[in-house]
Amino acid sequence: MYRSLRRASRDYTRLRMKRNLPAAGLMALMALLGPSRCLSQCQPTGPAPVSPSDASNAASQAPQFYDEPRFTVAGVTDATNLGGHGSDVVVRTKETLAKDTASLGKQTSSNQVEAKAGTDESTLRAAVERDSGNAELHHRLAGVEENLKHSLEAVREYQRAAELNPSESYLFDWGTELLAHRAPEAALEVFAKGNRLFPDSARMLVGLGVAWHARGAYDQAADCLLKASDLNPSDPMPYVFLAKLQNVEAIPSDAVVEKLARFVRIHPDNALANYYYASSLWKRAQGVAEAAPRAQVLSLLEKAVHLDPTLSHAYLLRGIVDSDAGDLPKSILSFRSAIDANPLLEEPHYRLALAYRRVGEKGKAQHELQLYKDLSKKSAAEAERERLEIPQFVIALRDKKSPTDQPQKP
Secondary structure, eight states: OHHHHHHHHHHHHHHHHHHTOOHHHHHHHHHHHHHHHHSOOSSOSOSOOOOHHHHHTGGGSSSOSOSSOSEEEEEEEOGGGOOOOSOHHHHHHHHHHHHHHHTTSOOOOHHHHHHHTTOOHHHHHHHHHHOTTOHHHHHHHHHHHHHTTOHHHHHHHHHHHHHHOOOHHHHHHHHHHHHHTTOHHHHHHHHHHHHHHOTTOHHHHHHHHHHHHHTTOHHHHHHHHHHHHHHSTTOHHHHHHHHHHGGGOSSOOHHHHHHHHHHHHHOTTOHHHHHHHHHHHHHHTTTOOOHHHHHHHHHHHHHHHHHOTTOHHHHHHHHHHHHHTTOHHHHHHHHHHHHHHOTTOSHHHHHHHHHHHHTTOHHHHHHHHHHHHHHHHHHHHHHHHHHHHSOEEEEEETTSOOOOOOOOOO
16 A cells, blocks of 8 residues: 555656646546555456356356457557567566466367377368367467467467357467567456456466556556465465566565565475565665665575575575675675576676676676676567567457458568
């Protein structure tokens, strides 16, 4: 609540300066907007929740997703015109979370593989033409279209499969396809429906949270992931997403810290659990922790690297904590360990350059700084290449005239 109020106050000041509006008018506006900003809700405003009986019968009712879908994928746009929004960290986090969410779905069961082994593309297309009401065939064809990089055809086949059979897996795969192609509003609608139909699905809540995050609604995103972690507290997956979400927050909420504390209590021998909890404690301390929190953070990090000597981010954070305490020799060792664990990680080189400069090693500082610049340039180029390979969907409302489908970029 406090963080939401603080953001609302900051937004009020920014809006007043931008619009040059009188304070009284803006305060009245913020009074209207305040409740919606302060009451973090995972589900967007929309249809009433579906009853358990409706959810259990969903697969037998076709089509069931919407009577009249509120959106359609009208085409794709040239990825060269996209550009990022917000800081590089925010953009990268959005892309990473979308990829990680997609990795949770689009899995074919072993019995389907055995039953359909040897079926080629032309045979599958012919089967869909003969039996257009078969959801499984549309879902399998969507995977084929995706492998062929036919983005429009793939998302429409995923949609058709979900409309014919709104199962948890089909809805989830449709949502992740939309999310991967930078259509967070449409993905939000799909995941919200999926969450109402399958309230016990942790990955559906995670998808909903990632869609909120892609729209810049961080409180709602955190709320979804917090709820996902409560469905099955022993499942590491929601905690990992929750921890990655905190990368874009200046100070993680107490609720996030508490959940990550539970993660390490349930999985004390999980290296990531120890690292993520240490990171949340350190960020909450804003880099100036007192002796007790610093000792706890270092203890967690030591355990993390003991459990996984390749966990470069844990070495990096340990170096940052040591540097903050003024122990430059220890911080240098930690930064070097981070580089040894992952030579392509950029930040340890930058931190090491600063540490070398502080101890008078100018030559080494310049060398590490140049490595940092080279790696940053290479990383940015790779990220841009990946963005160009994934076109963005153009979404249109169904109650408006949809533009003619655009040809897909080669």
